[in-house]
Amino acid sequence: MATTPQPKQPSPELIFDTLNAYQRTRALRAGIELDLFTAIGEGSATAADLARKLNVPERGGRILADYLVVIGLLNKQGSRYGLTPESAKFLDRRSPSYMGTAAKFLNSPELESHFSDLAAVVRKGGSVSPGTMEPGDPIWVEFAHSMVPMMAMPAEFIAGLVGAGSGTAWKVLDIAAGHGVFGITLALRNPNARIVGLDWANVLEVALENARKAGVADRYKTIPGSAFEVDLGSGYDLVLLTNFLHHFDVPTCEKLLRKVHAALKPGGRAVTLEFVPNEDRVSPPTPASFSLMMLGSTPAGDAYTFAELDGMFRNAGFKGSQAHSMPGPETVIVSAA
């Protein structure tokens, strides 16, 4: 007898999984803290091997490792766990791209606390506290220490994109320099580039230390303070705006961009790194999700679409902007002064 196909019944599974999604964060953080990914990177391991290597009871190691397989951060073949290409590159401590430190910033109690009562945030239309926007907020020192590895790839991409290899004498302003990696990478790829890093004084200490370590401290100057208040200087070939505009509303961004425009040489360029969702604002998933990060942690920031960013730059006097996609969740936008 032929059966009529039944429409799939709605299942509560996605809702149940989402109410428990906080455990994904906790599991990854535990894996990083226990250095489980490095242990597996040293050789595929059974639950018993893992327990021995990590010095934990087998029940703990086995359940955590299985969960990390479920959420796509490990593989399992038979009873042996292995790394995925992503966990091998970013979560094995022996990898030069290790980014386990990102958990220290992204899962800091301060940052997570902005989301503990998200209904209140939505009712207010922005962060309930001042968010992360207070002068000298120490969270940006944590950011500068923790987020270097996640930024290494975009920093290299930008250096290539703007033609750092040409060796042209450049004066570069790195606004909200943080760890300094964007400016430092330009200095490394272009021996004739001089960098000015701007950030809170406590954060600049991290950038200066990184510049020293990279051997470019003699070409690294700093301006401590708020980009909205200090004198930016002038005659820049490049101004870097990496992960900065998303913290502010459009009028505030435009005010800053006018100041940036004035600081650039004729023919100079602003280079922006941002989470840029499509015009539908709900794709691709990671940049689109980033709006919620800004809702919770800033009074008025957002993840802006390319049209919005292009509009801001034009209103600030720039001729136009071009978007460049790259591996990872962010986009580089180059705007001509």
Place this chain on the structure above:
Amino acid sequence: MATTPQPKQPSPELIFDTLNAYQRTRALRAGIELDLFTAIGEGSATAADLARKLNVPERGGRILADYLVVIGLLNKQGSRYGLTPESAKFLDRRSPSYMGTAAKFLNSPELESHFSDLAAVVRKGGSVSPGTMEPGDPIWVEFAHSMVPMMAMPAEFIAGLVGAGSGTAWKVLDIAAGHGVFGITLALRNPNARIVGLDWANVLEVALENARKAGVADRYKTIPGSAFEVDLGSGYDLVLLTNFLHHFDVPTCEKLLRKVHAALKPGGRAVTLEFVPNEDRVSPPTPASFSLMMLGSTPAGDAYTFAELDGMFRNAGFKGSQAHSMPGPETVIVSAA
């Protein structure tokens, strides 16, 4: 010129998304608390409509709604938000299957606190505190109040599976009755079924109230206390073990099952509702993930495979067990005494 396809570069996106996954939980909870799903269920809405209906600033409503689209709990067509089949059935307060209350249990500060230092849990091999296993833990009252809607569908499935419609005179023991919904549904579908609910005394008050509301209180008796310690009675046709065995290790489960076996009539059946992962322990995602819930919140519980459960029942004297899959993340197992 032919180009060689490049292997896809590993991207940090999954790791970044997982470190931020706690925001999925917060966003769904905010949507439930603001009754955003009901507002959209009353008619597809733009961000401006939503802001008016929920009396929140547009920035808050728009960013939350976009995020809920990204994580699959809303649809968006042009600028209008709509419910998915799942959110219409389970998150619109006007639906009889509304399960927004589940957040109160699953995201209670007590339950989430068991995961706040998951590395410590893994090192210990189980919950750092006594977890949720203390006698009379008030979290089970919250459970009993909050989880009814998620259990309505499995309760109806079980009633159909065991043949409640036959009207045979049944004596049913509901172990860890909680809200009482499993026994009460059997009583509703079989007017000749008498139910005995067993749970902590504070929890049984909820079950009794639900039995009164359902009009089956005259066929609902109770045994307060621990299933491991009290006299279960005897001559049962059915013993229900819903979401109970996962809290304990195998020897403890077998000890209880021997007691259950002794309480059943010859020819009686134990009916177990459980999260049952495949033998690989990493699929399907939701039941496999449930092991971590037990690692964090119990000293020695687990999500058991069918082979493990079948083994426990056989060791306790049962003839054998049969698994029945149903919509949703759980499986029903019927074991013959």
